[in-house]
Amino acid sequence: MDAAAQNEGQDPLADRLIKAGAAFGGSAEIAEARAMARDFLTTVQAVHGLPVSERAMGMVQLVVSELVTNARKYAPGPCLLDLEIVEGAVQISVWDSSTTLPSIQAADPERVGQHGLESLWR
Numbered sequence: 001m002d003a004a005a006q007n008e009g010q011d012p013l014a015d016r017l018i019k020a021g022a023a024f025g026g027s028a029e030i031a032e033a034r035a036m037a038r039d040f041l042t043t044v045q046a047v048h049g050l051p052v053s054e055r056a057m058g059m060v061q062l063v064v065s066e067l068v069t070n071a072r073k074y075a076p077g078p079c080l081l082d083l084e085i086v087e088g089a090v091q092i093s094v095w096d097s098s099t100t101l102p103s104i105q106a107a108d109p110e111r112v113g114q115h116g117l118e119s120l121w122r
Helices: 027-048 054-074 109-115 117-121
Strands: 019-024 079-086 089-096
Touching (some): 027 054, 054 079
C-alpha cells in the first residue's frame, strides 16, 4: 500500500493546530511554565507522532524558563506563554504587561560564559 493510500482521510500534521497556552502570575510558576513546555512536547510526540529529541526538549524548557523569568522580572503583572508547532518546529511566544518595548542590548560575554549558553547556539 502506498503512502497516499495509508494517509487517505487523515489530515497531514501541517494542517493541524497544535497549540497550548497559559497565564503565569508569580515567580514560583516559572517551574510550572517549564513543566508545561515538557508536557506539551511529550503530548506532541505521543499523540501527534512528531519526534522530539532530548536536546530539543531541554532547549525548549530552557528558552521558556528564560523568557518567563524575564517577563516576571521586568514586567509588573502576569505573563502569557503560548507554545505552538509550526511546520515541525516549536514556536514560543511570551507576552507581558509592560508598556515599554524591549530593547536589544549587547551580550555580556562574561555572563554568557558563566551559564554555558554559548555552547547551545553552536
